[in-house]
Amino acid sequence: MLIAATLAIFIAMLLAIIRGIAGPTLYDRILAVNMFGTKTVLLISLLGFLMGRPEFLDIAIVYALINFISVIGILRYSDKNEFKHHKELDKEP
Amino acid sequence: MLVAVATIRMKDLFATIMLVGIYGLLSASFFVAMDAVDVAFTEAAVGAGISTLLMLVAITMTGRSENTTRHKPLLALVVVVITGGLLIYGTLDMPYFGAKDAPIHTHVAPRYINDSKQEIGVQNIVTSVLASYRAFDTLGEVVVIFTAGIGVLALLSVAHPARQNEKSDKIESYNDSMHKQHLVVRIVAKMLIPFILLFALYVQFHGDFGPGGGFQAGVIFAAAIILYTMLFGINTARRVINQSFIQLIAATGVLLYASVGVVSMLNGGNFLDYNVLSLNPIAGQHLGILLIELGVGCTVASVMTIIFFNLADRREMQLSIKKHRKKDKDSTPC
Amino acid sequence: MDIMVIILSGIPLLIGSFLCISGSIGILRFPDFYTRIHAVGVTDTLGTGLILLSLMLLSTDFLVIAKLVIILLLTLLTSPTTSHVLAKAAMYNGVKPVLKQS
Numbered sequence: 001m002l003i004a005a006t007l008a009i010f011i012a013m014l015l016a017i018i019r020g021i022a023g024p025t026l027y028d029r030i031l032a033v034n035m036f037g038t039k040t041v042l043l044i045s046l047l048g049f050l051m052g053r054p055e056f057l058d059i060a061i062v063y064a065l066i067n068f069i070s071v072i073g074i075l076r077y078s079d080k081n082e083f084k085h086h087k088e089l090d091k092e093p
Numbered sequence: 094m095l096v097a098v099a100t101i102r103m104k105d106l107f108a109t110i111m112l113v114g115i116y117g118l119l120s121a122s123f124f125v126a127m128d129a130v131d132v133a134f135t136e137a138a139v140g141a142g143i144s145t146l147l148m149l150v151a152i153t154m155t156g157r158s159e160n161t162t163r164h165k166p167l168l169a170l171v172v173v174v175i176t177g178g179l180l181i182y183g184t185l186d187m188p189y190f191g192a193k194d195a196p197i198h199t200h201v202a203p204r205y206i207n208d209s210k211q212e213i214g215v216q217n218i219v220t221s222v223l224a225s226y227r228a229f230d231t232l233g234e235v236v237v238i239f240t241a242g243i244g245v246l247a248l249l250s251v252a253h254p255a256r257q258n259e260k261s262d263k264i265e266s267y268n269d270s271m272h273k274q275h276l277v278v279r280i281v282a283k284m285l286i287p288f289i290l291l292f293a294l295y296v297q298f299h300g301d302f303g304p305g306g307g308f309q310a311g312v313i314f315a316a317a318i319i320l321y322t323m324l325f326g327i328n329t330a331r332r333v334i335n336q337s338f339i340q341l342i343a344a345t346g347v348l349l350y351a352s353v354g355v356v357s358m359l360n361g362g363n364f365l366d367y368n369v370l371s372l373n374p375i376a377g378q379h380l381g382i383l384l385i386e387l388g389v390g391c392t393v394a395s396v397m398t399i400i401f402f403n404l405a406d407r408r409e410m411q412l413s414i415k416k417h418r419k420k421d422k423d424s425t426p427c
Numbered sequence: 428m429d430i431m432v433i434i435l436s437g438i439p440l441l442i443g444s445f446l447c448i449s450g451s452i453g454i455l456r457f458p459d460f461y462t463r464i465h466a467v468g469v470t471d472t473l474g475t476g477l478i479l480l481s482l483m484l485l486s487t488d489f490l491v492i493a494k495l496v497i498i499l500l501l502t503l504l505t506s507p508t509t510s511h512v513l514a515k516a517a518m519y520n521g522v523k524p525v526l527k528q529s
Binding site: 017020029030033036037040043044047051053055056058059061062063065066068069070072073074076077078 | 108111114115118121122125126128130133134137138141142145146149150153278282285289292296299303304305309313316319320323324
Binding site for chain 1: 437441444447450451454460471482486497498501502512513516520522
């Protein structure tokens with residue numbers, strides 16, 4: 001059963017890479033990388049259980065954190081209008 | 094290999110960085126599949142995480158696409174091919190990967206695996222090899238990291254004028270203007286950062302029993318500081334963490350490592366021989382490994398923070414120069 | 428008793444992996460960027476939660492269960508935030524949503 005789940009996640013990662021290569025805008029690619037990252041966390045946990053070594057869970061925690069920080073970093077440093085004060089925010093809804 | 098070829102061919106630097114990140118992840122997965130836990134840990138933290146972040150900050154200063162080369166670099170290609178060919182020729186003499194009668198499998202590895210428990214007494218053999226049998230190599234690595242930090246400081250540091258009071262008003266208004274935009278992420282990050290720091294401490298001291306150790310812990314610590322800096326602005330981060338304090342910690346890490354070796358010499362053993370550090374050899378080994386891992390963690394965390402702060406400073410300077418130029422252009426009457 | 432545990436942990440595993448695959452098919456076939464964010468964010472978080480729940484049922488050591496709970500809480504906290512930040516950044520940089528079927 002675990003092997004079936006591992007294969008399923010592996011297929012999901014492959015499909016995410018296809019979207020990552022072929023996405024028309026930059027943000028599609030960032031989304032694909034983020035999805036690849038969360039699937040990697042799952043894959044490492046499942047592989048750890050399959051191989052009987054629960055130390056892999058530390059790697060999974062680290063990778064979940066790194067994934068989050070990397071996506072925030074990419075978005076922070078790729079803004080074109082980064083430090084402009086956006087006028088839409090001043091109007092109260 | 095597909096990812097590596099795609100990385101070289103793409104001209105858009107941003108996509109290149111993304112591909113490098115994916116490459117680091119794939120390597121980490123290979124190491125996991127080969128059952129090498131510590132290496133996978135370090136690769137996931139450093140290769141897929143910190144390198145991507147630092148490269149991103151670097152290309153915000155250099156621009157998004159690569160300059161087209163005007164001449165075909167034939168000479169460089171010839172040199173690379175000859176060097177690669179010589180290196181491959183040199184490795185033909187070595188035994189095959191995983192062969193049973195290679196010297197590394199008959200002499201070196203069994204000795205480590207069999208004797209490490211009695212001689213050193215830590216459960217994680219990777220830590221015992223890295224920190225005790227091969228401690229001198231690890232000292233070299235730490236010095237290399239420290240030198241990289243010094244290099245970045247020497248080349249890229251921006252002189253800060255003394256902070257006057259009128260500057261602090263500008264800082265407050267900048268933070269307020271960012272506040273509404275990034276409110277959700279800021280709150281989530283505020284909840285996460287103490288946990289990340291605590292996890293870094295856990296990894297540092299848990300290196301004896303599971304995967305971990307100084308290098309990974311330093312990288313995770315620096316990642317928490319980078320997250321704070323990205324979301325709250327470099328000026329606020331500089332007020333929280335003083336640059337001279339960080340430089341002091343970087344130097345203290347290397348000093349701690351080397352002085353453990355000197356103390357061993359003063360106690361009568363060889364350089365970096367931990368057996369003489371305490372009453373019985375096993376306790377001495379534990380103490381020695383603890384101290385040098387602490388030194389490694391300090392140095393790695395502070396050097397990564399120094400590199401990131403300096404790159405972010407440079408970027409801030411570039412952006413403010415651009416803003417001043419735009420303001421001058423707008424204010425001159427056409 | 429063993430069979431009971433295996434079956435009980437197999438159900439979230441199957442549902443979770445089905446959700447993950449359907450999320451990745453969604454990211455390939457949805458027409459617009461903003462809809463793709465929905466596909467990834469929702470199915471990722473729920474799929475991760477279910478698979479980690481089944482792993483928790485399979486393990487015996489308390490430390491392993493604690494680490495799995497930590498990964499679960501972390502994912503629950505960071506995955507929706509990432510979707511939010513992505514959508515916001517795309518909005519401010521000019522990615523326009525497809526508003527009517529053309």
